[in-house]
Amino acid sequence: MSAIEAYLEGVKHLFKKTFTLKHPYQKRELPDGYRGRHLLYMDRCTGCGICAWICPEKTITMVPVSDERAYPQNPEKRFPQYWYVRCCFCHFCTDYCPTAALDYTKDYDLAEYEKELIVWSPERLSKVPEGYEGYRTKFHGWAGVNHEPSTK
């Protein structure tokens, strides 16, 4: 009797929805506050260095920035520079910054072909990343769960 129950349970799968997501052509929609790479607001950073002190992996170094803009809150023009190979994406730097000059983004694909490009300068960190259309999970009662475009 238990064998028949098991077979019927298997037959039900013919009518269930598929969970597979065809990554990278279809990507998941990420929630707000997702821990991707960091976004630097250069008109809020004062160069105090608390982010570099709290970082567990010594990812951050404070470097001088040479451009003509004047930053009144940062007279020495020192900004954080990230060496992303060492980052563990714990975002203690974002939470401990006293002026909220760092922020979360949904950009996670940081692989590069050249070693020098993995060091992100402050100017590069202050560019806002582009978004994409994502897929989110949807439950269908007894028919299971699948992924659907989030704009639907």
Next chain:
Amino acid sequence: MTATLSTQEQRIATAVKEQLGSAVEDVRVDRKGRMSLVARKETITEVAACLQRLGFDHSIAVSGVDYLTEKRIEVVYFLSSYSRDDLKHLVLSLKAQLDRENPSLPTLTPIWESANLFEREAHEMFGVNFEGHPNLQKLLLQDNWDGPPPMRKDLTFPELA
């Protein structure tokens, strides 16, 4: 603070002081559910057998601590109980203080078998010799490690900060 301490801890403290007398020193109840007592190297087997009779049959962990400025190494056995419902919430720390030059202690594996692997780790990390242990070989370090015991405080790795 003493008014909120549970009577279980006080009962065990009194029983230990009665049965062991001068074999233990410094029997203390620190907080609710945490007790500690200090035994000497010569009396530790007797103290451990008495504690097992009182109902402590679970040896949770064994740790070594290196107090460099006070020139001693301390070995702590954490004990609790599997079978006694009134002792399940309690952790009793049985401490032994050893000389830093040549630390050695009789093994407690005949009484609590689960202290076997912990004593092996304390031997390779702190250099403590457990007399009578069945198999005192390296557990976690590589076989050809020939340096000093790594967890001692005089071996520092400043690049890991």
Next chain:
Amino acid sequence: MSTLDLNVGPQHPGSGHMRIIVRTDGDLIVEATPDVGYVHRGCEKIAESRNIIKNIPMLERPNIADSSHLNWSYIQPIEELQGVEVPERGRYIRTILCEINRIASHLYGMAIMAGIFSGHTTMYMYGFGDRELLLDLAEMLTGARMTFSFFVPGGVRRDLPKGFKEKLLETLDYLQRRLVAIDRIFVNNPVFVERGRGVGILRKEDAIKLGVVGPVLRASGVRCDVRKDAPYGAYDKVDFEIPTFKEGDSLSRWLVRFEEIKQSVSILRQAIRDIPKGPIARKSPIVIPRGEAISRIESSRGEINHYIVGNGSDKPYRVKMNTGSFKNLLALPFLLRGVRIGDLPIVYGGLDYWPVEADR
């Protein structure tokens, strides 16, 4: 009698790196010696040269599938020494994240034992596919799918986001339906039952003598669970049971995990219904006062403890980690004596040994 020495590992599918040196007489195992230490990184030594906050991501990575319990166990003695009390809402949020993590880790353990070690790939797909939904929930709450670094001394880092309660209840409904399907396809399946029933029996007296913890202990008939014996977090305010079995064989160890998932679903429903309003964290300084303290947390593989000695500075003087896998390691040579070589994966999978957690 002439015996043959064989090497199982150090690379094998379904588990981390550890080696078992097996001495066999024909098909029967005469003696087994585990050789551990392949993933020893010296966490305890590194932790003495970093301050409290910098230690959090490092000390939760020994077990990536079950990291919030390691995080909580490191934070609990620091809060005890500092005298900081976590507010009520913070305790409920910690319990919610830990129970989500427990279900995800048990699905992982069940998938590995039934899926990879005994060849039923369906259970592997079920376990890992359903685990994705729980990781989505954790990502919504903390921002990361594994190794959340979410607990700090004094409370938690973020509050529950909008829409979390609805998504959690939807996921729990789906999971309960799925557990019925696993029950019909696996628990009553004679092929799977025959592989696990009566293999690697651990009696109650031996379990107490060897000092095992976690589901291995509860499958041998000892009713011990730190969540009931010494409650922490919000566990004294929710109602749940501790499943125990009498047989002590590998199938019972799998079934204990299966029943514990059902209890975790019930705890999550009660916690999300009763969670009070209020602050999520209290301020706490980056300093450990003089003294020593030990924590006790029940993770999905057993009881974990952190023993922290402080000396007044911002770095701990000594951190000793003890995990469930390290305690269960002593049972492995005892259980493998007298079983056949073909039963070795089932006995090893039933213990749910995680090598990085044991080696630190």
